[in-house]
Amino acid sequence: MSPRRSATEARNTRSVILDRGVHVASVEGLEGLTIGRLATDLGMSKSGLLGHFGSKEVLQLAVVDTAAGVFVHEVSDRATGVEPGLPRLRALCEAWISYMERGVFPGGCFFTAAVAEFDDREGPVREAVARMIGLWRRDLTFQIRLAANAGQLPGGITTDTDADQLMFELYGVMLSLNHSLRLDRDRAAVDRARRAVARLLGA
Structure with a gap:
């Protein structure tokens, strides 16, 4: 796999995770947003998801930033x-x-x-x-x-x-x-x- 393709796939996976994260956090709150919950929803391993964010707090911050982008657009x-x-x-x-x-x-x-x-x-x-x-x-x-x-x-x-x-x-x-x-x-x-x-x- 080429580095460019690998980077593109990583960005796409991150985007999918954040889209689901915004959906979950909107309904259940940012505290309801866990690595395990998202991994289960998306059929990923916890370690695979952690590779993108590292911690729950980093994930929460990325979801807030994603939600802000949606608000600005809308x-x-x-x-x-x-x-x-x-x-x-x-x-x-x-x-x-x-x-x-x-x-x-x-x-x-x-x-x-x-x-x-x-x-x-x-x-x-x-x-x-x-x-x-x-x-x-x-x-x-x-x-x-x-x-x-x-x-x-x-x-x-x-x-x-x-x-x-x-x-x-x-x-x-x-x-x-x-x-x-x-x-x-x-x-x-x-x-x-x-x-x-x-x-x-x-x-």
Whole structure:
């Protein structure tokens, strides 16, 4: 076997492992993600799977990174090319709602679940989840401030404090939507979330 083919096969195997890992972690949590569980699911040996990641923590971090890539593709990238400020903020919020409405992850929003699982813990996995959430909040706040500076927002939102408050409220809408969809199985929550965003950002 050539080195190039061997490297390609290793990358493909790693991708298959991570795809399954994201699926399992979305439903059962990152703590439910074990080398043994994935090896059984994928018909691999534990030693073969360990050869790709080395430890459960490294596997968890790789799954968080993979889930972040999915989120960026399904939410952030959908607003690419939209005018910065209020138009992009609206596009981001609509993509965020659509991501949860379509059930991109089988267990709902991967990061909402991961935050609930790791918020009171310490260590690299918590830091990775917090970093992803922090980047997303930063991006939302940046678009809010652009919209505020351009006078595009309702209610005279102009200050950084107001921008932080609006981001907080938008984030709260999305958390409520995820909980309603996953815990209550309430599909009507999608329309309620869209109405809430329209009220916050202006119809």
